[in-house]
Amino acid sequence: MRSLEFEFDTPAGDAFGPQQALEFLHSKGAVHVDARWIRNHWLLILWKIAALTRLLPDEHAWRFSSEEVCKQLLYRYEREVNLAQRSAIKRIQEHDSSPSQSMVLCVMAIPTALEEDETPFVELTDGWYRIRATIDKALHRAVQRGRVKVGSKLAISGARLNGSSEPAEVLQALDLSALCLESNAVKLARWDARLGFAPRPFVATLRSLTPDGGLVPCMDIVLTRVYPLAFVDERERGGGEDMSNARGEAQEAEEEEKWHAQQGDVRARIEAKYEQSERTLEQLSGMLYHLASGMDAGASQSYATASQCEDYLDSLLVSSDPQRDASRIPPSSLPAVAQLAAxxxxxxxxxxxxxxxxxLAAACAPRRSRDFRVVRFEDAGTGPGGAWQGRRPRGQRSVQLTVWDVSKLGEQGLQEGKRYIVTNLRPTQLRSWRKPDDAADIFLSTRRDTSWRLVE
Incomplete structure (x- = not known):
């Protein structure tokens, strides 16, 4: 970037650039940084003070100067080296913070030309360090329309870090890893939003969602309609749900009762088949113990081996008259054979x-039904009486949300008119989505990791 080549003119007529800034820090005892650290912060500080100078041109003389840059460098050295405070990007690259945390980053660069098979990306900064971020089709469209441009601040939730699975030094990691952004988890932040991690998640609105925008991390909603509970059968091996056989609670109860009756019949037939074999061994064991109990205590001891005991027992199992053949076994071997039978x-x-x-499972497979409920909702207002406080007017969209595993939500379930914070929703029926100002339904669905929190 051209900022790395920029140099200030000092009153003595000398040039003051990144190398002179490094020498200045060393002269002040700030010796635990190198030229790479200086170049990174030189670039970001110049970018910052140039923007402030443009905003406040009357302060140009002192704000856009080598003295101000040196002051900023010393401040950053104190924060990062002496106080061991790390920015959001540094913590993410060092794997000490999750990239899914809510944060505000600023767009620092957008490539003007990409290779044919290259994934679109932008370069973001938290004011201290830079990181690349791949963007999906919806965000790429926003870039092409100029909605997202250099200097835009993005409120991001639920990002992923692609690249090395090992922690990396933040300056080296710029070319090694990248955030993965999806448009439903990104919104434009206010111009004065503080960069870095945010204290609370960012809330998406119906108007902001796109069908190809990926996961919706968080929404603040009010339920306007809750439809009756329904059930579907799950396909095997992760094949999803078969919505063609959706049924109500009464039909589900009939199906459950029919399955239990069928399972009972199958179980009875299988148990009868195995019962005879089990009864034979139990009777044989009892008979041998009875014969052994009547054995003369003074009888000579037998030295029958384990193999001989196995042979005795096997012959009794196939004998047509076990009582007769058992009497031929040496009396002192009867306890061992009886114990073996038991x-x-x-x-x-x-x-x-x-x-x-x-x-039983093969003849009468366990039922794989899953309960769900369709609900409708609207974005919750944040003002008195629920008045809409968004920066843009509400869209005309309505929504159908399929809530899976409703029974796991507890006795209260979902109630009309109540306000909830819901996380991790995914778009469905993508071809049925219309534009935000069209009065038409969009379709969302919960996932297994979706959570609900009632807002009192």
Missing amino acids: QRSQRSREEMRGQMEAE
């Missing part, structure tokens, strides 16, 4: 339980 019965019971559940 262990196998317990293991078989656990295995059969898993097999039964698997067969």
Whole structure:
């Protein structure tokens, strides 16, 4: 940028540029910065004081001077080095703050020419450092129309940081990473808005939304209509919801009752199939324990191995007369065989339980229904009596919001006439959207991470 080449003329007739500024700082004991740090802040300070000089031309003599630049550099050194205070962009690049936080950044540069396959981007600043930001189609259109230009301040929420997953030094990171901005999460800020992180999220309005503008981070709304609860079936493997079979609460209750009846019938058939096998082992174990309890205490001890006990038990399981064949087992081996039968019965019971559940799920798959409710709302006013306080008039848009998993919102649910702060909405039915001043519906939907907060 040309600011890096700019030099002031001193009263002695010497040039004062970034190199002289670095020498000045070192002479004042500010030795923990290098030429890169000076060039970054020289650029941003000149940009700032040039804008102030243009706003206040009568103060040109002292404001746009090398003395003012040196004063600003010393101030920044004190804040950043001695007090260890970091700006928003520095904290984001060092991964100590989330890029999704609400913040105000200023557009510092807009490239005039892009490669054919290059994603549109702008260069933003928080007054201390710079960062690139890729923009979506809607923001690119705003740039082309001149709505967003150099010097515009942007109120940003819900941004993402693309690039290296590791923290980076802020001056090196300019070419390594970029914020990812979507227009529904960006609005023009006031000219006097303070740069950096904001204390509260920025609220989008119906008029500001675009169908291709991505996620809507936050809205302040008043519900005007709440439609009855409905249900749909979810498709398998993340295929979304099948809206073609939407049904009301009465139909859902009938479907649920029908499924439980079907599941009961299937479970009874499967349990009957496994019951005989389980009963055989239990009866055999009981018989062996009974025979072992009647064994003469003075009988000679058997040294049957575990393998022999397995063979005894297997022969009893296939025998047509287990009582007769059990009497042929050495009496002193009966306790071991009985214990083995009991262990196998317990293991078989656990295995059969898993097999039964698997067969039940295959024969009568669990229902995958999801509840939802459609609501209508309008932007909440911020003045007395809800009077509209926006800088632009309300648009003519109306909205249908599909609220998923309403049952998770608690007993109160959603109530008409109540005011809510709602986060993380996504546009749907994109081809049905019309312009903000058209009296037509737009369509939004909640996500699993959508949150609702009642405003009393």
